[in-house]
Amino acid sequence: MASLFKQVGAVTSMNVRSIPQRAAMSIASIVAVALAISVLLFFLALSHGLSQTVEGSGSNDVAIVLRDGAGAELNSVVTRDQLNIIAQAPGVVHRGQTPMVSGELLVIVDGKKRSTNTNANMPFRGIGPEGLALRHNVHIVQGRMFRPGTNEIVVGAGLLREFSGFEFGRTIRLRGTTWQVVGVFEAPGTVFDSELWADVAVTQSLFNRPNVFQTMRVQMTSPAAVQSLKRFVHDDPRLQLQVLSEREYYAQQASQSTNGFTIIAWFLGVVMAIGALAGALNTMYASVAARSAEIATLRIIGFSGYAAFFGTMVEALMLSALGGVLGLVIAFIAFNGRTTSTLSSGFTQLVFKFELSPGIVISAVVVAIIIGVFGGFLPGIRAARVRPQLELAAQ
DSSP states (O other), rough: OOHHHHHHHHHHHHHHHHHHGGGHHHHHHHHHHHHHHHHHHHHHHHHHHHHHHHTTOOTTTTTEETTTTTTTTTGGEEEEHHHHHTTTTTOOETTEEEEEEEHHHHHHHHEETTOOOOOOEEEEEEEEEEEEETTTEEEEEEEOOOOOOOOOOOOEHHHHHHEEEOOTOEEETTTTEEEEEEEEOOOOOOOGGGGGEEEEEHHHHTTTTTTTEEEEEBBBSSSHHHHHHHHHHHOTTOOOEEEEHHHHHHHHHHHHHHHHHHHHHHHHHHHHHHHHHHHHHHHHHHHHHHHHHHHHHHHHTTOOOHHHHHHHHHHHHHHHHHHHHHHHHHHHTTTTOOOOEOTTTTTSEEEEEEEOOOOHHHHHHHHHHHHHHHOOOOOHHHHOOOHHHHHHHHH
């Protein structure tokens, strides 16, 4: 066994020293692997960052109420009478005599993206007086909260980074109505950071949605109270509504938003990995052909076919590993941690960050190893089958 390791080490050393003779093909193989890995990482980081942003928005003790069967806010309707009934349900937190509930209305408005100077849909949300308090870890960082009954809005910091024209103090026109930006709020790592907020009553009036809400947020005393609210709504025939905790709701939305990107990531990753594998095979076959005389000489002096096979495999794995490392470097420099926006399940722009998790990095490393293994396996068999007498006679 020790002798075999020494033989593999000697063959591998010979292979590595001969790489400069095939520099162009080796570099092409490394670049092909790097491109496959970086494309895979791009879409996986996009999917993961989007998922983390959406799922991270939820709280277990805040309930979201929608119309029964509605998959998203834009498809939902909640009446004022239903809101009043739920506000008196057991387990609802009260601040003094005021129940901590917020009837809300989501509409779509146009905004101009800074990066492309093109229009895109943005979420404009009318919220009730308790709307800010119901969103944990959201803070006004510039200016103040809007005053109820006025055409004032506050802007999410994430939206402000991606869209122009909504800076603090600006007067803007949306859907033919003039609005004053009076504040900027931060809700890092959540969907709220991508929204515009205004008074729900003003939003209903100016967007011609009188006395109608789409969702209702309810602060419950505990996560268990959310389950009690579900039973309360189910047992009341007047309500024809569904109740989810915020975390449940946003987990569903995350699944809808990210599944497509994950499928695209692995489809393109596999397609490009196949291309990289073809390049690796060509490189390794050329390596074996260029070293056939050296391999034959080693076989004559006692080196086994296994040494030739494993030496070729190690070379292929090394080239693939270099490509994988290059792909990771490209990913970390080019897009990891960068902010972008894309359409959410509600057909509005959602701002989030590309995020490379340890699991994603491990997946990329595994793909690079697989390319190296398959890229070296067949050429390794060919190297192991070199017939010394014929090869030396041909020389």
